[in-house]
Amino acid sequence: MELTRRDAAAALAAVGATGGVALGVRRAGDGSASGADGAVGDGESGEELPDDGAVREAMAAIATTVYPEAVSGVDAFVDGFLDGRLDGSAHGEGIRAAVAELESTARSWYDAPVAELSVADRDELLRGLGADTAEENPHGTTAERVRYYVVNELLLALYASPTGGELVGIENPQGYAGGAESYARGPP
Amino acid sequence: MSGAESVGDGRSDAGGGSRGDGVDRTPVPDADVCVVGAGPAGALVADRLAGEHEVVVLDAGPRFDPDERLARQERAIRPFYDRPDVWGVGGDRDAHENAGERAYPLNHARVKGVGGSTLHWQGMVMRLHEDDFNSGTVRGVGPDWPIDYDDLRPYYAEAERELGVAGGSGVDNPYAPPREEPHPMSAFEPSYSDSLFAEACESLGIDIHSVPNARNSEPYDGRSPCVGYGTCQPVCPSGAKYDATVHVERAEEQGATVIDRANVGTLEHDDEDRVTAAVYATPDGEEHRQEADAFVVAAGGVETPRLFLLSASERYPDGLANGSGHVGEFFMDHLFTGAGGTLDEPTRQNHVGFYTSACDQFYDEADESRAPFKLEFFNYAGPSPVEMALSGEDWGDPLLERLCDGYGNHVAMGGLVEQAPQADSRVTLAEDHTDDHGNPVPRIEWSVDDRALDTIERTNEIQVEILEELGADVEWVAGPDATGPAYHHMGTTRMSDDPDRGVVDADCRAHDLENCWIASSSVFPTSGAMNPTLTIAALALRVADDVDARLAGT
Numbered sequence: 001m002e003l004t005r006r007d008a009a010a011a012l013a014a015v016g017a018t019g020g021v022a023l024g025v026r027r028a029g030d031g032s033a034s035g036a037d038g039a040v041g042d043g044e045s046g047e048e049l050p051d052d053g054a055v056r057e058a059m060a061a062i063a064t065t066v067y068p069e070a071v072s073g074v075d076a077f078v079d080g081f082l083d084g085r086l087d088g089s090a091h092g093e094g095i096r097a098a099v100a101e102l103e104s105t106a107r108s109w110y111d112a113p114v115a116e117l118s119v120a121d122r123d124e125l126l127r128g129l130g131a132d133t134a135e136e137n138p139h140g141t142t143a144e145r146v147r148y149y150v151v152n153e154l155l156l157a158l159y160a161s162p163t164g165g166e167l168v169g170i171e172n173p174q175g176y177a178g179g180a181e182s183y184a185r186g187p188p
Numbered sequence: 189m190s191g192a193e194s195v196g197d198g199r200s201d202a203g204g205g206s207r208g209d210g211v212d213r214t215p216v217p218d219a220d221v222c223v224v225g226a227g228p229a230g231a232l233v234a235d236r237l238a239g240e241h242e243v244v245v246l247d248a249g250p251r252f253d254p255d256e257r258l259a260r261q262e263r264a265i266r267p268f269y270d271r272p273d274v275w276g277v278g279g280d281r282d283a284h285e286n287a288g289e290r291a292y293p294l295n296h297a298r299v300k301g302v303g304g305s306t307l308h309w310q311g312m313v314m315r316l317h318e319d320d321f322n323s324g325t326v327r328g329v330g331p332d333w334p335i336d337y338d339d340l341r342p343y344y345a346e347a348e349r350e351l352g353v354a355g356g357s358g359v360d361n362p363y364a365p366p367r368e369e370p371h372p373m374s375a376f377e378p379s380y381s382d383s384l385f386a387e388a389c390e391s392l393g394i395d396i397h398s399v400p401n402a403r404n405s406e407p408y409d410g411r412s413p414c415v416g417y418g419t420c421q422p423v424c425p426s427g428a429k430y431d432a433t434v435h436v437e438r439a440e441e442q443g444a445t446v447i448d449r450a451n452v453g454t455l456e457h458d459d460e461d462r463v464t465a466a467v468y469a470t471p472d473g474e475e476h477r478q479e480a481d482a483f484v485v486a487a488g489g490v491e492t493p494r495l496f497l498l499s500a501s502e503r504y505p506d507g508l509a510n511g512s513g514h515v516g517e518f519f520m521d522h523l524f525t526g527a528g529g530t531l532d533e534p535t536r537q538n539h540v541g542f543y544t545s546a547c548d549q550f551y552d553e554a555d556e557s558r559a560p561f562k563l564e565f566f567n568y569a570g571p572s573p574v575e576m577a578l579s580g581e582d583w584g585d586p587l588l589e590r591l592c593d594g595y596g597n598h599v600a601m602g603g604l605v606e607q608a609p610q611a612d613s614r615v616t617l618a619e620d621h622t623d624d625h626g627n628p629v630p631r632i633e634w635s636v637d638d639r640a641l642d643t644i645e646r647t648n649e650i651q652v653e654i655l656e657e658l659g660a661d662v663e664w665v666a667g668p669d670a671t672g673p674a675y676h677h678m679g680t681t682r683m684s685d686d687p688d689r690g691v692v693d694a695d696c697r698a699h700d701l702e703n704c705w706i707a708s709s710s711v712f713p714t715s716g717a718m719n720p721t722l723t724i725a726a727l728a729l730r731v732a733d734d735v736d737a738r739l740a741g742t
């Protein structure tokens with residue numbers, strides 16, 4: 001099933017963000033700090049934080065692992081969703097920090113960035129970090145934060161969208177303002 | 189700003205930015221009326237009086253930013269957040285003790301802030317039945333109310349207009365009490381699963397009918413119709429579900445002052461049984477005195493008795509308005525009863541977060557041994573796929589398989605049962621446990637009578653019979669052991685004509701005080717089995733009329 005811009009917009013609406021609007025505030029002022037390798041310094045620990053492009057790439061790559069095979073259009077969907085999430089909010093920065101940890105683990109385990117790993121290696125990376133058994137927690141361990149900001153972030157986007165819902169048989173899933181008619185209709 | 193972490197909680201112990209937010213929280217000079225609490229009761233009183241009088245409303249909790257509702261919805265869906273986290277309930281501000289037979293989950297059962305618990309509520313709004321006002325005489329249980337259905341009837345109609353109720357106008361529900369005019373909006377269509385239930389009920393001779401919802405089935409009062417977010421409880425992002433910010437805003441437009449994060453710790457009085465001031469604390473650590481000619485306490489069914497107990501003085505050593513000794517006693521809730529299972533066909537659940545059909549047929553069969561009860565047919569039985577997806581050890585195809593297995597065939601019924609008033613089910617002050625302002629926290633001793641427990645068994649029988657007729661595999665039954673409260677706090681400042689038997693009189697004015705009213709389900713002498721808020725709203729409008737008349741007379 002094809003994920004569309006409409007799905008991304010619906011998923012964003014479900015979490016209170018609007019794509020596009022966010023562009024103006026996206027890490028304004030940090031542009032000049034962008035390194036050639038797609039990373040920006042966070043100024044404190046000296047560790048490198050990925051810029052928006054790198055976050056998008058890694059998230060889209062993880063999405064192909066955590067989404068079912070039946071969905072297509074994942075890159076554009078994730079990109080559209082992140083338009084509204086990487087908005088300079090604490091949440092957006094949480095995503096960036098979690099992706100940074102994923103990236104540094106990927107480099108030390110596989111000597112490659114997340115986007116270049118095979119689907120099986122990405123799966124192994126997430127499980128190796130413990131993101132499968134961890135409960136999401138925005139302030140928790142690496143595993144718990146990766147679960148919150150990466151895995152569940154992507155699953156929330158998918159299953160609160162009409163196409164994600166339809167995969168399960170609910171075209172108006174919780175979080176999606178799909179109208180007050182579908183509940184009264186019988187099965188298709 | 190998006191993200192469930194981006195919302196403020198506004199609790200004074202929440203740290204970060206809680207102090208000095210630049211809001212003026214000083215008292216209003218020359219106030220006529222001071223209302224404590226900005227839930228539906230306080231908001232309706234304030235709105236009704238604000239046109240003619242100088243009104244100030246003090247609420248212990250914050251003003252929530254309407255733009256944060258979707259982030260709160262994200263909190264409702266994500267497993268990291270508990271229900272109380274959605275509206276920032278908990279911490280030292282909301283500490284309490286449980287000491288009764290049954291634990292009472294108080295912080296799941298209320299919201300503090302402008303709008304009160306209606307921010308979280310489900311929005312089912314029924315009138316009590318005529319017999320509920322005469323339970324002692326008709327059913328032999330508890331006292332009669334000092335007022336009758338007929339006294340409240342015009343106020344019920346007004347309350348339905350104020351809240352915006354979509355309902356069947358009594359046409360399809362022969363068991364509803366008499367009414368003079370239709371509901372302001374037409375009822376929501378029955379759900380697909382209702383149609384399955386209707387068939388099963390028909391063959392059993394059980395009636396099924398629409399339910400009144402404080403939720404827009406069409407645009408109403410400048411608010412959106414329901415758009416199907418499906419998270420009504422605990423948050424409606426569209427505003428289609430009524431909440432009391434509607435009347436708070438309206439009161440402010442008419443000139444009322446609403447002060448948030450203003451916890452009233454005590455009410456002060458003079459030597460002539462008049463309340464003189466509400467003493468409140470603000471986040472900057474200051475204490476203020478709001479003086480007024482009339483006071484309306486609308487702090488919910490637990491904090492209202494607590495405030496009167498905290499206001500004990502030399503003149504009133506057992507607490508203000510407590511000459512009867514009944515402040516805090518007779519704490520009641522409605523008891524949840526339910527059963528559910530699965531069918532071998534799709535049931536289309538969790539599209540919306542409210543229900544559309546019910547059965548009041550058995551309600552008025554109540555007597556000494558059988559409590560009144562009503563039955564509900566769920567539209568949100570079983571898991572919501574998006575919530576399921578966020579916990580589990582799988583992703584990709586195995587997760588999708590788990591979701592497809594888990595979602596789709598659930599059905600469930602619920603219901604509410606009345607509990608009888610008992611003096612030892614009560615709210616008192618904790619002995620050595622204080623809140624963020626140093627005030628003793630509420631101590632809840634909640635117990636449930638045998639009539640209620642027996643009635644739950646009876647409701648379970650009917651529920652299981654219906655489910656079996658439907659062909660369901662019954663997987664759970666919430667019976668007497670598994671029952672829990674419906675989050676309706678009633679009885680703790682009961683209404684009576686007799687000052688020895690009640691805290692307030694038939695006008696909801698404290699027997700012991702000249703100028704202090706209570707607008708809350710805490711005045712209910714008995715509770716019936718209908719959700720309380722329409723009755724709270726009707727009583728609040730009536731209180732406002734009485735305050736207005738007395739202010740005019742002085």
Ligand SMILES: Cc1cc2nc3c(=O)[nH]c(=O)nc-3n(C[C@H](O)[C@H](O)[C@H](O)COP(=O)(O)OP(=O)(O)OC[C@H]3O[C@@H](n4cnc5c(N)ncnc54)[C@H](O)[C@@H]3O)c2cc1C
Pocket residue numbers: 224225226227228229230246247248249296297298299300301302303304305306308309310311312313421450451452453486487488489491492495674675676677707708709719720721722724
């Ligand atoms: C999950 C849930 C579902 C519900 N569903 C339904 C339903 O379907 N139908 C129904 O009829 N009812 C329902 N209710 C109950 C309904 O929400 C309450 O009956 C209603 O909100 C009570 O209104 P109130 O104004 O008396 O009190 P509240 O709404 O609780 O408001 C009281 C206000 O007083 C403030 N306050 C408390 N103490 C102080 C103090 N010392 N100083 C200053 N301010 C103070 C609080 O901050 C709060 O804002 C539900 C409740 C919950 C929690």
Ligand code: SF4
Pocket residue numbers: 403413414415416417418419420421423424425426427428429539540541542
């Ligand atoms: S289903 Fe309707 S009432 Fe409930 S949250 Fe959604 S819009 Fe609000």
